[in-house]
Every structure is written in C-alpha cells, then in structure tokens.
Amino acid sequence: MRIEEIENEIVEEFELFGDDWEGKYEHLIDLGKHLPLIDKQFKTDERLMKGCQSKVWLRSELKDEKIFFTGDSDAIITKGIVALMIRIISGHTADEIINAQLKFINKIGLLEHLSPTRSNGLVSMIKQMKLDALAYKQLDS
Amino acid sequence: METITKNSALNIQKLRQHFPILSQKVKGKPLVYLDSGATAQKPKQIVDAMSNYYQTQNANIHRGVHQLSIDITIAYENARTTVQKHLNAALSQEIIFTSGTTESINLAANSFGEKYIKSGDEITISEMEHHSNILPWQILCEQKDAVLKVIPINEKGELLIDEYKEILCNKTKNIAITHVSNTLGTINPVKEIIALAHEKNIPALIDGAQALPNIKVDLQDLDADFYCFGDHKLFWSTGVGILYRKEKWLNEMPPYKVEGGTIKTVTFEKTEYADLPLKFEAGTPNIEGGIGLAAAIDYVNVIGLENIGAYECELLEYATAKLSGIEGLRIIGTAKEKASVISFVIEEVHPLDVGTILDKQGIAMRTGHHCTQPLMEHFGIPGTIRASLVFYNTKEEIDVLVNGIQKAIKMLK
Numbered sequence: 001m002r003i004e005e006i007e008n009e010i011v012e013e014f015e016l017f018g019d020d021w022e023g024k025y026e027h028l029i030d031l032g033k034h035l036p037l038i039d040k041q042f043k044t045d046e047r048l049m050k051g052c053q054s055k056v057w058l059r060s061e062l063k064d065e066k067i068f069f070t071g072d073s074d075a076i077i078t079k080g081i082v083a084l085m086i087r088i089i090s091g092h093t094a095d096e097i098i099n100a101q102l103k104f105i106n107k108i109g110l111l112e113h114l115s116p117t118r119s120n121g122l123v124s125m126i127k128q129m130k131l132d133a134l135a136y137k138q139l140d141s
Numbered sequence: 142m143e144t145i146t147k148n149s150a151l152n153i154q155k156l157r158q159h160f161p162i163l164s165q166k167v168k169g170k171p172l173v174y175l176d177s178g179a180t181a182q183k184p185k186q187i188v189d190a191m192s193n194y195y196q197t198q199n200a201n202i203h204r205g206v207h208q209l210s211i212d213i214t215i216a217y218e219n220a221r222t223t224v225q226k227h228l229n230a231a232l233s234q235e236i237i238f239t240s241g242t243t244e245s246i247n248l249a250a251n252s253f254g255e256k257y258i259k260s261g262d263e264i265t266i267s268e269m270e271h272h273s274n275i276l277p278w279q280i281l282c283e284q285k286d287a288v289l290k291v292i293p294i295n296e297k298g299e300l301l302i303d304e305y306k307e308i309l310c311n312k313t314k315n316i317a318i319t320h321v322s323n324t325l326g327t328i329n330p331v332k333e334i335i336a337l338a339h340e341k342n343i344p345a346l347i348d349g350a351q352a353l354p355n356i357k358v359d360l361q362d363l364d365a366d367f368y369c370f371g372d373h374k375l376f377w378s379t380g381v382g383i384l385y386r387k388e389k390w391l392n393e394m395p396p397y398k399v400e401g402g403t404i405k406t407v408t409f410e411k412t413e414y415a416d417l418p419l420k421f422e423a424g425t426p427n428i429e430g431g432i433g434l435a436a437a438i439d440y441v442n443v444i445g446l447e448n449i450g451a452y453e454c455e456l457l458e459y460a461t462a463k464l465s466g467i468e469g470l471r472i473i474g475t476a477k478e479k480a481s482v483i484s485f486v487i488e489e490v491h492p493l494d495v496g497t498i499l500d501k502q503g504i505a506m507r508t509g510h511h512c513t514q515p516l517m518e519h520f521g522i523p524g525t526i527r528a529s530l531v532f533y534n535t536k537e538e539i540d541v542l543v544n545g546i547q548k549a550i551k552m553l554k
Contacts, residue, residue, distance in 0.1 A: 021168070021501050026552060053493045053509045053524060074523065075491035076553055077498075 003096055006088045007104035014108035024109065025077065032079030036086055038070040049128060052121030054078040060132040066091050067133055081122055089129050094140070097133035102126065151444065151452050157533050159184040170503030173538045173545075178323055178482055178529025179507050180373045181354060187377055187436045194429055202428055203419070217428055220435035221418070227438045228368065229359040230385055237384040237391075237421045238431050242350040243273040245369035245384035246317070248421065249346055250277035252394040253367075258314055260286040265308055265316040267292040267300055268519055269325060272512040274317055274348045287314075294519065298325035298474040305334065309341055316345045320352035324511040324525065325474025326457075326482030328356065332363050339364065344390065350374060354531060355453055355480055357446050360385055372430060377437035381430030384421070391421070398423035449532045453481040456530045460539045467546055473525050484511075484525035487546070490553045492524045498549035499526075504542055 001009070017023035038047070042059045049056045054075030061068050069090040073079040088104070089097055105122070157163050160182045165172050174182060200209035202217045218233075225233040239245045258264070264278045268291055282289045290313070292305045300318075309316075316338045321328050335345040346367035349358060353370045360368055367390070371382035386394075396403050396414055403423045405413040414420045441449065460483055464470055469488035487495060496508035509524040510517045517524060528542065 022552065025498065025501070029552065054491055055523070075493045077494045078491075 003088055003092055003100045007102070010084065010088070011104050011107045028080035028084070029076050031083040032076055035072065035079055035083035036070045036090070038072045043072060049121055049124045052124060054121070056082060056121050056125060058082070058125065058128050060129070062136050065093055067094060067097060067136055069129065078121070082125065085125055085129065094133040094137035098130055098137070151448050151532060153452070153533065153535055156444065159186060160533055161185060163533060167503040167505070168501055173504040173541050175528040175530065175534065175538065175542060176505045176507050177354070177531040178351060178374065178527065180379065181376045181531060182533065183376055184440055186440060187433055190436055191429055191433055194432060201425060213428060217431050220431045223435035223438050224383055227442070228385060229361050231361060232388055234418045235385055235388050235391065237386065237418045238426050239382045239384050240380050240427065241371035241373070241382035242348060242369050245382050246274055246346070246348060247277045248384055248397045249367045249369070249386065250281050252397045253315065253390070254281040254285065256394055258285045258287050261312060262287040262314040263290050263310070263312040264288070265290045265292065265305070265313055267318050268294045269298065269300070269322045269327065269513065269516050270317070270319055271323055271348065271350070272514070274319060275515070278317055297476050298322065298327045299476045300329055302330070302333065306337060309337060309343065311341070313341065313343050316343055317348065318345070319348040320358070321356065321480045322474065323351045323482065324484050324513045324516055324527065325476065326479045326484070327474060327476035328478040328480055330478070331365070335364050351480065351482070354441070355446070355450055366390060372434040372437060375434070375437050376440060377433040378427070378430045381427045381434055391418070396420050396423070444532065452532050453530060456534055456536065456539070457481040457483070459536050460528060460530060463539055463543050467543065467550070469550065470546070473520055473522070481530040482527065484527045486522050486525055487550060490550060492526045494553050495526050495546065495549045498552055499545050502545045502548065504545050
C-alpha cells in the first residue's frame, strides 16, 4: 500500500470512535503494544531522540531499496504514536518517505501532539524518519 | 506553611469571578487549572486597568518632557516603591526591573561574577534548583575556572543544612538558593541559610520565583543580598520581573546590559554610568508590566497574604490526603515546610501519559522534569506530574483531579 492509502486506512479506523476520546486513546495504546520493537542492542543514547518528555528510540534499515523502521518509547501513548508512524512510513522508498504529506494527523485529532512544545516529540519523530530517508538517498546517489 | 490561621475567611467563588478564564470549558469539560506554578491566571481588575493604560496613559518613561511621559514615569516609579514596600526593602533604588526571574539571576551572576569571582573560588547552589538558578552559575564557573558546589537534599526533599555548613568555606564567594522549590514545594529556611553564609561574609542570592505568590517576604528580615522573582506567577504578565540587590552591591557592580538610559555621559573615550537603579535598566522597559506588577501586589494584599496562605495550606492538606489514597501514587517532596505544590509519580505509568489523559478531561497540569533535571536524577524518576494550587482553586477541583487520575490509571495500566 502507498503511504496515503495507509493514512486513509488509519483515518477510517479512528473515525469509528467519533467523539469518544477514550476509545481513540485506548486504540492508540493498543497499537503501541504491537509496535515493531527496536532490538535491545540498539536502544542506546545514540538512537534516543532528544528534547521529548518521553524517551523515543528509532532505528532504520535499508532492505531492497525500502526503509524499515523499529522503535520504542517509555510512555505508552507515545509508543502508540511511534507505532502509527512506523505503520505508515516503514517499508517505503526514500523518495516516498521524503515526500509524505502525513495529512492523517489533522484528521484523527492528534494535532495537539504536533505542537512544538517539549511533549511527546511527534514532530521530532517525523523529522528523524525523513532525515534517515534522505541519508539513504544520498548514500545511494 | 508559615502563616496559618485555620479558619479561612476567603469567599473563593467570588474570587474566582475575578478570573473569567476559569469558567470556560476545555475539551467540553469545565477547566480545572492546576498549573499556576507554571503561570498564574490574571484577575479582571488588572486586565481592565491595563486596557485603560493602553487607551489613555501610554507613553515612554524617563525621557519625555510632555505630560503623558511625566505621568507614566511617576506611575512606573510608584510601582517600584510598591514592590519595595511589599518586600520591605530598605530603598526603592534596590529594586531593579528585569524581564523575569531568569534575567534577574543572569544579571546578578554576570555582573557579580565579573567583578568578584576568580579561579579556584566556589559558588554554592542546591540540588533542588531550577535550571535558571544552575546554568548562569555553571557558565560563570566555567568562564572563571571556579567550582560549583551543590547542597544535597534528603528523601523528603529538604536541604541538608549540616552538609551546607560543611560546604561553606573561605573559597565560597556566593550562594544561590531557591526560596520555594518549584517541583517539590519545599520552603527552604532561607533566613538561616543566609545567616550561615553571612557568618563567613558570603553574599546570598535567593530565587523567589515560586515564593512570592504565597509567602510574605521581608527582605530586611531575611537579610538577602539578592532576591529574584517574576511577575507572571504573581497574577500578572510574563516579561517582567524583579532583581533586588542591596545598594552596596549595586554600586560596586558593573552594568550588565548597556544603552542610552544607563549612562550619565558618553564620549568615545569613556562612559560614566547612571545612578541606581537606571544603571541596570538598559532599553525601554516593560512599562505596563511594571505597573501591572504593582497592581498585582495590591490585588494580593487586598485579599491578604495570610488569608491566601491559610487557604492554600488547607488545599494542600486536602489534596495530599486525597492523592495519597490512590493506589500506586507516590508524592515526591514531603518536606515539613511546604507550599501548595504537589508533585507525584504513579507506578508503571509515565507522567506524560497521565498528563495527556488529564488534559482530555479538561485538567491542566504540568508534567516532566520541571526544569529540575538533577532533582529528577536524585529521585531516579523521568519526571513528575505536578499540581500547583492557588487561592482560586477549590476542593471540588481536587476531587475532579482524583477521579481523572483514577481514569488515567485504568486506561494506561
């Protein structure tokens, strides 16, 4: 599936909950439980994203021109957000990732997580994923 | 707290009407604002006074010969006197307007450090300091090859005074301690701390950011050499604060920022600086902030600091008892002398997650390290959830908080 298609799928999933914020968050927390976990050996300070209230680790690998991410967080809601991002971004080419618009965030009412306050670092997460993609692209050319 | 009369005389519901922001809904729920330690809400009376200021009084101070400028200069200098009287400082020129607590400490560290700190000297702070009262001294120590000493705390979050006595020596050139811990709520025995420093002729700076809203501060009684605070926790605006310095220090120290208003005469060869307090007030100040600060002090005094203290003490006791009843919840900071700030952690749940779920219920709290990372390290936690209570909060709001936390635990565990 293309990135946008996965985004739409997620939007539909969250729409089912309507105004039920508890349901939305429980779903997000549940997604976190199925996150492709970063291998323990890579859970180092080097892979730790700085400036977030919760700890977020992200790691990427290139396989057959596609970039795959694993991650983790010490906060359970943040972990759900990491899982969402990985579900959308992982398994795509560098170009696809760099050009991803990620409109789903507005649509599922996660906008508050995008505020540049020192909270759960969704902004840093997206930036890091795109930077990784850019790095693989430059490596390739 | 220090001022306790058990029968609080305040009409809280009436006082809440001074703060229209408190009656709004957030996320469809009545707002429960428990983050006044980050910044306090602003009473309508001062908002109206400031609206009037912009519409009828605005002019620049100190330079103009016209009526508006003269009037506002008088109002601004009266504001300085209001601050002086409120803090019982000896002289109004000892009150320096700054942009907030952070600038006050930076100003003090810079101009004091420039003149008095040399290689091998020691500066003493404590383990519970806000980063704003760590970094300026740390930088000063790096620049001057001086040493930063840290007073440790016990598990309740109280300073270890015996250790402090050990640290003080003839190399110590300054101490900088918070009056009230923003994270733990601990009220430090600053009078004793200052007296111990003075026995060895060491000047003392006190960070009063978290103290001013609920404690009566008497600078001559405390005998502090420097005292810093900002106005936004004291029910008025961000961007204005106070640095109190004993006149002796002000005269001896070089200015920190310079511009037109800080001088007597300028030639390319030499500049002669202005008298106090203008020597330290470079640039057009936050005039309305200064006037608003005085209005905020008047506002607090009309309600009465004793009444405020007594009621907040009641709120603190109530919240402590209620929160302690939640399984897995641990209060961080259980000092005997405590202001109405409660930090806590919950077993197996990240503070940020709790804060997020509370926000969904219209409850505004602060989560994280509260700019006191060394303190978090001491307690071995990533952060806390903090409720800071002031006179416009109610016991009903604490009940809402308790229910909100229970819901969060159910969802997150």
